[in-house]
Amino acid sequence: MKPRENLDTIHAAALEVFADYGFKKATLEDIAAALGMTKANLYRYARNKRDLYENTVRWALLRWQARVGEAIAGERDVERQFRVMCRKAVEYLSGDAHLSRLLMRDPEIFPMFAEQDPYADINRASMAMIRRILERGIAEGRFRTVDLASVPEILFSIYKMFIIRMYIRTKDRPLDSMFAQTVELLCRGLVLPEPPGGPAGEPQASRRRP
Amino acid sequence: MKPRENLDTIHAAALEVFADYGFKKATLEDIAAALGMTKANLYRYARNKRDLYENTVRWALLRWQARVGEAIAGERDVERQFRVMCRKAVEYLSGDAHLSRLLMRDPEIFPMFAEQDPYADINRASMAMIRRILERGIAEGRFRTVDLASVPEILFSIYKMFIIRMYIRTKDRPLDSMFAQTVELLCRGLVLPEPPGGPAGEPQASRRRP
DNA sequence: TCATTAGTGAACAAAATATTCATTTGTTCA
DNA sequence: TGAACAAATGAATATTTTGTTCACTAATGA
Incomplete structure (x- = not known):
């Protein structure tokens, strides 16, 4: 028998099937069939x-997290990073069709909304990633000294934006502008009015209304 | 118990559930629950x-057919009608979310593609509607004298356009132009080059390339 | 060769599901 | 009112599905 390299193949197939049918209606045989093997x-x-x-x-959430991590790794300026x-x-989150469908389909397991979240560690x-950004921003004097207890709320906002984006996807609303507005609001609470002498990073264009 | 007006409610609910899960995975209890009654x-x-x-x-196909019938009832010119x-x-077909999802989900029952089509009568x-248009067009001297045996092929083209539209819906391709092109091709085979003295209907704008 | 890993087929208990039917609950109208 | 009727139910049943186990086979690597 061909040895199966790793778990990725199984998880990928399972993700698709679970996203298609939800936990209850998806059967192990569906998944096995998708993989070309038997359920046993x-x-x-x-x-x-x-x-x-x-x-x-x-697995899917971790992959998502890793991608975001890579995306911000290159950014020098904290505000841009945020x-x-x-x-x-x-x-x-909304780009990965299977993951997003899955999260929408079984709402009772949606991270941060479930009674007791099985994915609390991932959240x-x-x-932690968000906190690191905040701490760095504060240390560099770019961010206000915000209470780090507000970190979960930021993650919550992100999930909220995702949900809205998913539900209104069919209509061609100017979602991205709405989304940008939310990010803008978050930033306005964070970023200090004007960096006095220009800090560590090169001065970033931070559109802010007077 | 409140008497239920008619079958429409049941069919509408069933359509939605079947479209969501497909024939096999949809259960009578799902449908009954959606209707707020018991499966019995x-x-x-x-x-x-x-x-x-x-x-x-x-029921869904007939409703679809009726709507198309209404839409063409007002048209005076045969070419426009076509x-x-x-x-x-x-x-x-693609606008009615449930109907289209249903037709895509259980491909084995898709009209005109199934081994023995249970909806042959509807097709x-x-x-018959298509044939009526063709006959009228020919009688008015607007259409070529086409073989009426080609009628099924026209219906087939329509289904084909629908399928393509459904499958590529996610990407923002210029589908409507592709679609218009297909209709154009169909028309080019039908409509006579130039009506000599202008027939019954007022002269319609029929964009055709030289 | 042997040890290890990947995979199967058959078997089974438990759960889900389609289907039936006797009974109950409203509605209609004489 | 109450008889006739229609709508809906609850419980019961027969049949499939489905999750899970296990003894066993096939491939791989050293």
Whole structure:
């Protein structure tokens, strides 16, 4: 038998099937068929159906997180870093058709909205990333000294933007402008009015109304 | 109990559920729940699940057909009538979210493509409408004397346009221009080069390349 | 060769689901 | 009012699905 390189193939297939049918209606045989193998073999990769599901979501969320991380790695200026983080987070989340469909389909498991979030650790990682940006912004004197307890709220905003984007996708609303406005609002609470002498990073164009 | 007016409500709900899950994964309980009643009661309106499915598709297709019929009823000029028929047929077919999703989901039952089409009668009605237009066009001297055996092929073209439109919907391709081109091609085979003295209807703008 | 990993087929208990039917709940109208 | 009728239900049943296990086979690598 051809050895299967890694779990990625299984997770990718499972993600698609779960996104198509939701947890309940998706069957292990659907997933196995998509992979060209029998359902019994799936038990080598997950203890049971629920496990396969959670592992899959976890895998997809981590991939999403990693992409956002890469996107902001190149940014030198904190303000830009913050903006890119917000934009990319929503972009990738709604861009990955399967992940977004999955998150919309089984709302009871949507991170941060479930009674007890099975993906709390992943959200924690996201929040750590946000916190790092805030801390750096504050240290560089670019951001106000905000309470770091507001970090979860920023992540929450991002999810909210994603949901809105998903639900109104069919209509051709000027969503991106609405989205930009939200990011703008977040920034206005963060970024200091005018950096006195120009700090570490080169002066970024930060459109702000007078 | 409140008496239920007619079958429309049941069919509408069934259409939505079947479109969401496909025939196999949709359960009678899903449909009943959507209607706020118990599945047992569904058997008052259809002999079994398959029956409910076929009745529902039939109902949706007939509604679609009726709308196209209304749309062309107002047109005086045959050429315009033909164009409107093509355009509206695809528009309504892909516009009715549930119907289109349903037709895409269970391809084996897609009219004209199934081994033995359970909706042959409805297609026949559509073809009768097309034939009436052709006959009128020929009688008025606006159309070439085409073989009426080509009627099914025109209906087939319409379905084909619909399918393409559905599959590429996500990408923002200039679909409507592609679509218009197809109609143009159909027309070019039909409409006579130049009506000598101007026939019954007022002269319609029929964009044709030299 | 042996050890290890990947995969299968059959079997089974539990759950889901289509279908039936006797009964209940409203509605209509004499 | 109450008889006749239609709409809907709850429970029961027969049949499939489906999640899960396990003994067993096939391929790979050293």
